Amino acid sequence: MKSLIVTIAALCSIVPKVCLAAESTVANRLDKQSFELSPTATPLPALKYQFTFDAPGDRLPGNAAILYLDSVLLLGPKTRENVQQAVDARGADKEAFAKLADSLERPALFNELEIAGRRSECDWEPPYREMGAETLLPHLEPLVKGISRLLWVRAQRQVDQGQAQEAIKTIRLGYEMSDKIGREGLLVSGLVALAVDEFMDDAVVQLISRPESPNLYWALTGLPPRCSIFNQSLCGERRWPLTAMPDRAPFPVSQPLSVAEQWRALFADVKRLTADGGQDAFPDPIKSASSETLKAARSEYAAIHKLSAAQATDVDEVVALGEHYSRQYYVAYDEWHKLLRLSYPAQLIKAKEFDVWSRKMKEDHPSNPLLQASPEMEKLVMKFAVADRRLAALRTVEALRSYAAANGGKLPERLDEVIETPVPANPMTGQAFHYTLADGVATISDAAANAPLEYTIKMRGEHSSKRAP
Secondary structure: HHHHHHHHHHHHHHHHHHHHHOOOOOHHHOEEEEEEOOEEEEEOOOOOOOOOOOOOOOOOOEEHHHHHHHHHHHHHHHHHHHHHHHHHHHOOHHHHHHHHHHHOOOOOHHHHHHHHHHHHEOOOOOHHHHHHHHHOOOOOOHHHHHHHHHHHHHHHHHHOOOOOOHHHHHHHHHHHHHHHHHHOOOOOHHHHHHHHHHHHHHHHHHHHHOOOOOOOOOHHHHOOOHHHHHHHHHHHHHHHHHOOOOOOOOOOOOOOOOOOOHHHHHHHHHHHHHHHHHHHOOOOOOOOOHHHHHHHHHHHHHHHOOOHHHHHHHHOHHHHHHHHHHHHHHHHHHHOOOOOOOOOHHHHHHHHHHHHHHHHHHHHHOHHHHHOOOOHHHHHHHHHHHHHHHHHHHHHHHHHHHHHHOOOOOOOOOOOOOOOOOOEEEEEOOOOOEEEEOOOOOEEEEEEOOOOOOEEEEEOOOOOOEEEO
């Protein structure tokens, strides 16, 4: 039964902390950028530069998780401290940043990350079944705040030194790590993966602004969409309740959890976990249940178990309420899980509808602690949609570079004039980005409420129609 609480603990306690980490200065500035670019055609061969290890012979067998955990050990507290100092110095003191970044070369650590990135499998093997609600995910914090920041610092230093190809290799390590963190199948892991992606996206922004940068259109196109992380997270979250007890089938309806002591232990754990996570503890689900709720629970219990009303009255109220609460929980779970494979425009509409429905369910059933743990879906969908929109916008910037290389350094009047590389649609709307050109400066934008994007682009005077070497 405790596997069910893993989801509740993650949503009520861990996720808010990760959301704060993801909403860093790096993330906040990424969607408003001004670029001065060199017109550059895509490389030949087209996939010379890649942000994933997908070229023939790149992949290696083995579990990457072990090597990522090794890299955390190799990082050490002193290195983490220096990494944070370098992050703080970036943009404020170039000389200090360069000195700190140069001191952070760790060949053994980067070799571990290289091999981990190449490995095809990644199983973090957290002990959910053995530890249930007591399961911790201690690897996530040092990966996002330690390793990803170290990679960001290294990539930024390489960009400053004009080492474009080396920077691409470093950024690739970050994108690979993000993909593998996202495979864990929990929303908290998905949000951490997004935070890693944001650091790497920022490094890409700095790289393509350099005159020596190759055109990275096809490298960016090769990255998996961030919605795949979201999908894995939803599938994983939905799976945990189904592993509730090793000696039982899934408890809703088919083989319900009928031991009153187990239900009481579950509710006690939920209350303790929410309180430990800094949340207001849920009210006692038995004592706070209204007479109408108890009546509905006994009526459902009688119907499902083919009992008379009198027989259902003899059933311990915690059992009837436990099954009643779990059925409501599964209805809510299915309501947000069904959004899984919709496009972002449809997801955002349906997520908003779900949140309205969910708030009403919580108000109507305040004694159900399982229902109270349901997340706000619109905010979650928006986080992943914004990340995929940024990826599409960066691809659009590179498409403009390839157009300018083929057209004397000029930018197109309209996006549909770009034929050298396909211009992606804005995944948040399913339509083209808004595009304007005035006085040689192009603007691609999206005026989404609470999450606007605006990129201004101008080309440097000199250009080359040659492909990148």
